[in-house]
Amino acid sequence: xxxxxxxxxxxHQARLLKLLRDGGPNxxxxxxxxxxxSRSKLAVEVDRLxxxxxxxxxxxxxxxxxxxxxxxxxxxxxxxxxxxxxxxxVDVAVTNAELEVLGHLNQPMDVREGPVAxxxxxxxxAAKLRASGLAEGFDGAGxxxxxxxxxxxxxPVAPPIMPGWDGFPVREALSQELGCPVMVDNxxxxxxxxxxxAGVARSVGxxxxxxxxxxxGCGIVAGGEVHRGVTGSAGDIGHIQAVPDGRPxxxxxxxxxxxxFSGAALARDALEAAQQGRSVELATRLEATGTLTAVDVAAxxxxxxxxxxxxxxxxxxxxxEVIASLVSFFNPGLxxxxxxxxxxxxxxxxxxxxxxxxxxxxLATGNLPIVLGELGPTAGVIGAARLISDxxxxxx
Amino acid sequence: xxxxxxxxxxxHQARLLKLLRDGGPNxxxxxxxxxxxSRSKLAVEVDRLxxxxxxxxxxxxxxxxxxxxxxxxxxxxxxxxxxxxxxxxVDVAVTNAELEVLGHLNQPMDVREGPVAxxxxxxxxAAKLRASGLAEGFDGAGxxxxxxxxxxxxxPVAPPIMPGWDGFPVREALSQELGCPVMVDNxxxxxxxxxxxAGVARSVGxxxxxxxxxxxGCGIVAGGEVHRGVTGSAGDIGHIQAVPDGRPxxxxxxxxxxxxFSGAALARDALEAAQQGRSVELATRLEATGTLTAVDVAAxxxxxxxxxxxxxxxxxxxxxEVIASLVSFFNPGLxxxxxxxxxxxxxxxxxxxxxxxxxxxxLATGNLPIVLGELGPTAGVIGAARLISDxxxxxx
DNA sequence: TCGACTTTCTCCACTGAGAGGACAAAGGGG
DNA sequence: CCCCTTTGTCCTCTCAGTGGAGAAAGTCGA
Numbered sequence: 001x002x003x004x005x006x007x008x009x010x011x012h013q014a015r016l017l018k019l020l021r022d023g024g025p026n027x028x029x030x031x032x033x034x035x036x037x038s039r040s041k042l043a044v045e046v047d048r049l050x051x052x053x054x055x056x057x058x059x060x061x062x063x064x065x066x067x068x069x070x071x072x073x074x075x076x077x078x079x080x081x082x083x084x085x086x087x088x089x090v091d092v093a094v095t096n097a098e099l100e101v102l103g104h105l106n107q108p109m110d111v112r113e114g115p116v117a118x119x120x121x122x123x124x125x126a127a128k129l130r131a132s133g134l135a136e137g138f139d140g141a142g143x144x145x146x147x148x149x150x151x152x153x154x155x156p157v158a159p160p161i162m163p164g165w166d167g168f169p170v171r172e173a174l175s176q177e178l179g180c181p182v183m184v185d186n187x188x189x190x191x192x193x194x195x196x197x198a199g200v201a202r203s204v205g206x207x208x209x210x211x212x213x214x215x216x217g218c219g220i221v222a223g224g225e226v227h228r229g230v231t232g233s234a235g236d237i238g239h240i241q242a243v244p245d246g247r248p249x250x251x252x253x254x255x256x257x258x259x260x261f262s263g264a265a266l267a268r269d270a271l272e273a274a275q276q277g278r279s280v281e282l283a284t285r286l287e288a289t290g291t292l293t294a295v296d297v298a299a300x301x302x303x304x305x306x307x308x309x310x311x312x313x314x315x316x317x318x319x320x321e322v323i324a325s326l327v328s329f330f331n332p333g334l335x336x337x338x339x340x341x342x343x344x345x346x347x348x349x350x351x352x353x354x355x356x357x358x359x360x361x362x363l364a365t366g367n368l369p370i371v372l373g374e375l376g377p378t379a380g381v382i383g384a385a386r387l388i389s390d391x392x393x394x395x396x
Numbered sequence: 397x398x399x400x401x402x403x404x405x406x407x408h409q410a411r412l413l414k415l416l417r418d419g420g421p422n423x424x425x426x427x428x429x430x431x432x433x434s435r436s437k438l439a440v441e442v443d444r445l446x447x448x449x450x451x452x453x454x455x456x457x458x459x460x461x462x463x464x465x466x467x468x469x470x471x472x473x474x475x476x477x478x479x480x481x482x483x484x485x486v487d488v489a490v491t492n493a494e495l496e497v498l499g500h501l502n503q504p505m506d507v508r509e510g511p512v513a514x515x516x517x518x519x520x521x522a523a524k525l526r527a528s529g530l531a532e533g534f535d536g537a538g539x540x541x542x543x544x545x546x547x548x549x550x551x552p553v554a555p556p557i558m559p560g561w562d563g564f565p566v567r568e569a570l571s572q573e574l575g576c577p578v579m580v581d582n583x584x585x586x587x588x589x590x591x592x593x594a595g596v597a598r599s600v601g602x603x604x605x606x607x608x609x610x611x612x613g614c615g616i617v618a619g620g621e622v623h624r625g626v627t628g629s630a631g632d633i634g635h636i637q638a639v640p641d642g643r644p645x646x647x648x649x650x651x652x653x654x655x656x657f658s659g660a661a662l663a664r665d666a667l668e669a670a671q672q673g674r675s676v677e678l679a680t681r682l683e684a685t686g687t688l689t690a691v692d693v694a695a696x697x698x699x700x701x702x703x704x705x706x707x708x709x710x711x712x713x714x715x716x717e718v719i720a721s722l723v724s725f726f727n728p729g730l731x732x733x734x735x736x737x738x739x740x741x742x743x744x745x746x747x748x749x750x751x752x753x754x755x756x757x758x759l760a761t762g763n764l765p766i767v768l769g770e771l772g773p774t775a776g777v778i779g780a781a782r783l784i785s786d787x788x789x790x791x792x
Numbered sequence: 793t794c795g796a797c798t799t800t801c802t803c804c805a806c807t808g809a810g811a812g813g814a815c816a817a818a819g820g821g822g
Numbered sequence: 823c824c825c826c827t828t829t830g831t832c833c834t835c836t837c838a839g840t841g842g843a844g845a846a847a848g849t850c851g852a
Contacts, residue, residue, distance in 0.1 A: 029829055038811050043831070066828025067818040148759055158759045206626050218725065222618050229727020230602050233759045240721040241755055244640065253755060322721070325636040329614065329722055331625025359637055359649060363544055363554045363629045406838095425800055434840050439802070462799025463847040 003079075003139045003180060006052035007396040012037065012045045017054060017393040020074045021098055022197070027061050027069035046072060054078075074098060079134070080388055081141035081178065083122055084187055084380030086340075087111050087161055087214035090118065092125040093381035094134045099197060099389060101378055103134040111146060114164040115173075123177055138180045140392050142384030143170060144187035146215065148233040154184035157232060160251065161215060183387045187211070188235055189226045190383030191373070192219025195336050197386045199374040204334045208326060209373070210237075211339035212319070214263045218326065237326070238262065242318045257322050261315030263294045263340050269311050270297045279307035298343040312344050316351025323352060323370075324359035331364050338373030345372075402448035403792040408433065408441045413789040416451065416470045417494055418593070423465030442468060450474075470494060475530070476784055477537035477574065479518055480583055480776030482736075483507050483557055483610035486514065488521040489777035490530045495593060495785060497774055499530040507542060510560035511569075519573055534576045536788050538780030539566060540583035542611065544629040550580035553628060556647065557611060579783045583607070584631055585622045586779030587769070588615025591732050593782045595770040600730045604722060605769070606633075607735035608715070610659045614722065633722070634658065638714045653718050657711030659690045659736050665707050666693045675703035694739040708740050712747025719748060719766075720755035727760050734769030741768070 008014040012035070019034055020026060032042050049055045056075055060068040074097035082101075084091040088111070093104040105125045109118060129135060147159025154171025156162065175182040192209035195201040201209070201221070209219035218235040220227040228234050238258035239251050246255025247265075259265060270292040274282040281300040286292050300308035323335060335356070337349060353370050360368075373379055404410040408431070415430055416422060428438050445451045452471055456464040470493035478497075480487040484507070489500040501521045505514060525531060543555025550567025552558065571578040588605035591597040597605070597617070605615035614631040616623040624630050634654035635647050642651030643661075655661060666688045670678040677696040682688050696704035719731060731752070733745060749766050756764075769775055 027829080039830075040812080040832080041810050044810090066820080066826090067816095067830070069829055160757075206623075220725075222623050223621070225619070227602075227618050227726075229760070230729040231727055231759050231762070233724075233757060234727035235725065236727070236757060236760065237721075237725055239755075239757055240724050241717065251757070321637065325633075325718070325721060326725055328629075328636050329616075329631065329633050329725070330623075331627055331630035331632070333626040359635075361556075361629060361632060361635055361647065363627050364625070364632065366627070423800080428800095435801075436803080436841080437839050440839090462797090462849075463801070463845095465800055 003137045006054055008054070008393060009048065010045075010395055012041075013049055014394050016045060016049065017074065018390075020055060020072065021389060021393065024098060025058075025071045025073035027071060029069055031072065077136065078139050079137065080385040081126055081129075081135075081138045081180075082381030082384035083126075083141060084144045084190065084377075084384060085109075085111060085118060085122070085146060086187065087146050090122060090125070091377055091381050092122060092129065093378065093385070094129045094138075095382070095385040097389070099382055099385045101382065103129045103132060104378060104381065105129060106377065111162045112164070115168040115170065119174065119177070126178070138178055140181045140183075140388035141174065141178055142190065142387040143174060143182060143184045144190040144380050144384050145170065145184065146187050146213075146217075148231065148236065149184055149186050149228075150232050151185060151228050154182065156184075181388065181392060183391050185226075185384075185387055186217070186219075186228070186232070186235070187380055188217035188219045189228065190219075190381075190387060191338055191379045192221050192226060192336070192383065193386045194375055194379035194381070194383030195338070195373050196221060196224075196383075198382050199379060200336055200371050201334055206330070207332045207334035207336065208323075208330060209336040209338060210319070210323060212262060212337070212341040213339040216258050216262045216319070216339075220330070222330075237322060240322050240325075242322055257318060260318045266294045266297050266311060266315060266341070267292050270300075270308070273307050273311070279305055281305035282308065294341050295343060298341075298345070301344065301347060309347060312347045313351045316344075316348045317355055319348075320352035320355025321359065324356045327356055327360045327364050327368065332368070335368065335370040336373050337370065338376075338379060342372050342376065402450055404450070404789060405444065406441075406791055408437075409445055410790050412441060412445065413450065413470065414786075416468065417785060417789065420494060421454075421467045421469035423467060425465055427468065473532065474535050475533065476781040477522055477525075477531075477534045477576075478777030478780035479522075479537060480540045480586065480773075480780060481505075481507060481514060481518070481542060482583065483542050486518060486521070487773055487777050488518060488525065489774065489781070490525045490534075491778070491781040493785070495778055495781045497778065499525045499528060500774065500777065501525060502773065507558045508560070511564040511566065515570065515573070522574070534574055536577045536579075536784035537570065537574055538586065538783035539570060539578060539580045540586040540776050540780050541566065541580065542583050542609075542613075544627065544632065545580055545582050545624075546628050547581060547624050550578065552580075577784065577788060579787050581622075581780075581783055582613070582615075582624070582628070582631070583776055584613035584615040585624065586615075586777075586783060587734055587775045588617050588622060588732070588779065589782045590771055590775035590777070590779030591734070591769050592617060592620075592779075594778055595775060596732055596767050597730055602726070603728045603730035603732060604719070604726060605732040605734060606715070606719060608658060608733065608737040609735040612654050612658045612715070612735075616726070618726075633718060636718050636721075638718055653714060656714045662690045662693050662707060662711060662737070663688050666696075666704070669703050669707070675701055677701035678704060690737050691739060694737075694741070697740065697743060705743060708743045709747045712740075712744045713751055715744075716748035716751025717755065720752045723752055723756045723760050723764065728764070731764065731766045732769050733766065734772075734775060738768050738772065 057070045061071045078097035080095045082093045090109045091106050094102045156165045170184045171182050188211045205224045216238040218237045239256045241255045242257040243255040247259040249256035249259035273279045274286045285296045297308045453466045474493035476491045478489045486505045487502050490498045546553050552561045566580045567578050584607045597603050601620045612634040614633045635652045637651045638653040639651040643655040645652035645655035669675045670682045681692045693704045
């Protein structure tokens with residue numbers, strides 16, 4: 001079937017669409033309160049949007065003591081696809097135009113298998129969501145990949161953990177396959193946009209969003225806009241030196257943050273501790289499953305295992321030191337911690353907070369909340385949907 | 397006398413004023429090529445600006461084979477005052493509307509004497525410039541101070557090296573004294589704006605400007621705009637930890653970058669080296685003047701003194717390590733090194749470059765120039781003039 | 793020296809965005 | 823049942839902005 005073909009014709013219409021997306025259904029009068037347009041002009045633009053089918057009028061709103069108002073909302077059949085490709089798993093979700101998640105699938109996956117295999121999987125997951133009746137088709141899709149992206153073209157560049165993706169025309173290829181507009185961005189940026197749209201960072205203009213998963217990265221939002229840097233690698237903090245002459249890192253240097261703390265590093269350290277007999281708890285888990293992951297460390301820590309707690313605290317300290325530098329440099333209004341390791345919870349958060357509050361200047365930390373992300377695994381897919389909706393809800 | 401009372405009435409006029417500021421005199425036709433307005437509309441706006449006196453038509457331009465064009469330029473009697481307050485000296489300059497420096501004074505000063513004493517000196521310097529016939533009055537002034545500023549109000553906040561300035565209403569007070577609009581910002585931000593306007597950073601949208609003087613700070617330009625952070629302390633990198641458990645710093649922590657490299661730290665280390673007999677060159681200079689500064693170290697290094705060269709290299713390495721982190725994080729298109737220690741020249745630059753190119757990811761450094769500022773001590777005052785002109789050349 | 797051509801600038805009529813007021817529609821409350 | 827409030831519609835007026843015609847002022851070649 002044919003999907004959303006229209007785009008807002010001007011900035012007013014774009015503004016109205018975004019208000020309806022972020023604020024839900026509204027009457028004309030309520031919209032008028034927010035846009036600083038005369039009622040007549042507003043009526044004209046709303047009528048035009050109604051003609052395009054991007055919005056619909058459905059029923060009367062409750063009266064507040066006067067003429068009853070007609071409710072205006074975004075077309076209820078609009079559907080966005082949000083895809084969050086991680087290193088070891090992929091999230092695919094369908095949202096409506098208000099970016100509410102209607103259906104969400106998660107599957108294990110190995111990003112190193114390359115774009116063709118991964119997108120085959122993504123497309124089959126999208127088909128499954130469609131088959132379940134959640135969507136007749138998609139009006140747009142946002143894709144997050146775990147590496148730098150040349151944003152305007154939607155192409156990954158020199159991604160360290162995903163060889164084979166370098167230069168692959170993700171945007172073009174998926175747009176073809178899905179038959180709808182596609183935007184591509186770094187997964188960390190999408191997480192930041194997700195938390196900004198529907199999570200802890202609502203109404204914060206300058207914040208950092210640190211995602212600790214298999215690797216470690218940082219979404220940067222300045223003045224409400226994502227900062228991507230000149231080559232799309234901004235926020236790539238995994239290879240900042242955290243420990244002088246520290247552990248060797250895959251990048252060739254020593255002491256990189258990622259080599260000392262990340263999902264992968266934590267698993268490696270846990271394995272070492274188990275094999276050296278420093279933790280009965282971890283050794284038991286290793287025997288049971290044959291392998292250890294960050295989840296095992298989290299569980300062991302929750303069970304009171306001192307070695308696991310030490311590992312988390314140690315990693316949190318290293319991460320906190322780096323974040324302290326970034327806080328001094330960037331002076332954000334909020335720091336969000338997210339990603340797979342948020343399961344490590346408050347032990348991790350406490351260690352990070354300690355370092356930041358100790359090392360950064362009081363002026364920068366005085367009013368600085370450091371919190372866990374609110375959306376968990378949906379942050380990425382909501383951010384992806386937000387990315388494409390921002391694009392589609394802008395004048396063509 | 398009455399000065400510039402008019403402001404542009406709309407965005408078109410603001411655009412035209414900035415074009416004339418940055419591109420110099422232009423004919424109507426040349427302006428038309430740059431603004432995407434119809435000739436008629438352009439003529440209307442130019443006429444209105446002529447009426448306000450903000451621009452003047454002076455004479456005919458050289459013919460290019462057709463009707464001769466009238467040259468349009470910003471009013472030649474417009475004058476901006478640029479003030480750059482450092483820790484130990486102050487720069488005051490007069491510029492015309494094109495931000496060309498017409499006169500420039502530099503005097504030693506101690507910022508710790510407090511705002512009242514400092515501004516007395518600044519005002520007398522401004523009066524001297526006026527008396528020399530360079531200006532009949534000032535249409536606006538930009539002020540740079542060596543510490544964080546609450547930008548909208550133009551008030552320093554919690555400045556570590558300038559007690560007594562905290563909360564002093566710089567903008568309001570100076571506006572009163574000078575009788576013209578005033579804008580206040582951190583000195584490092586102004587240096588960045590200066591290099592952006594007339595120096596190495598022309599036409600670069602995302603760059604960092606590291607100023608190493610008595611202290612050390614970093615101007616951040618993202619998307620062409622200065623990023624100041626939520627409390628105005630963005631770029632305050634002097635207290636990022638450069639050396640774990642390193643030298644004690646005035647801020648209470650250990651190992652801060654500023655404690656290991658800055659004008660003050662360099663002077664301290666040089667004194668130590670001289671007293672311990674590690675450098676004959678420095679000891680001689682110490683005896684001659686009774687004190688050592690960064691300038692002495694620069695001179696000794698230029699004369700081949702190994703100890704001085706080591707000090708510079710060591711400091712450059714520490715600074716480079718920190719900058720490497722910031723480059724990974726921010727992914728700028730250019731890094732500018734400026735401030736008092738640029739006299740240390742290529743020894744310093746080489747050390748910084750080595751660290752950055754070694755530690756940051758190839759994608760971030762691949763096309764990254766790291767250069768010395770081009771404007772030296774005028775960067776700050778040009779940036780200050782640019783700050784106020786940006787303000788005055790915007791719709792009221 | 794005289795057209796032919798180019799460039800720059802001005803004038804004028806036309807379009808469309810947007811504001812603001814009058815008014816109609818639809819409710820609540822005394 | 824009348825008066826007030828709220829919401830939505832309609833109509834007119836203003837002004838920003840476009841585009842074309844043409845005047846003004848030059849260059850260049852014959």
